[in-house]
Amino acid sequence: MPFLRITVRAPELASEQVRRLQRGATDLMVGVMRKPLAGVAVLVEHLAGEAGWAIAGAPVPVAAEVDAIIGAGTNTAAEKARFSAEMMALLQAVLGPELREETYIVLHELPHDSYGRGGLTRAVRVAAAR
16 A cells, blocks of 8 residues: 555546656655555546536636545654645646646545455554564
């Protein structure tokens, strides 16, 4: 863990932009949030065409939202604030100036017995490592 889902609304999203988002999000999880590289997974979803994204009731051509799942109590408030600020800067760098301030970056903190990978919860993995 963690798992990040980056949803992007843009007319086009080139494969290089997807790779930049994946690399940048991974680097932030490892560098800012102190997560082991091997457990970081990033999914970039692209909504194209008339995707129906609106801000303040008006359609927008470019928008993004980030959901990141992390273990409860594993990061400080300062780390989470830094992650949010740097993730926003990454999104702006990749998606351009049309990206609005109403871009949500959400950190979901889950108890260690409520998530996992490979069929094992984090709680089980920690217990087995002891």
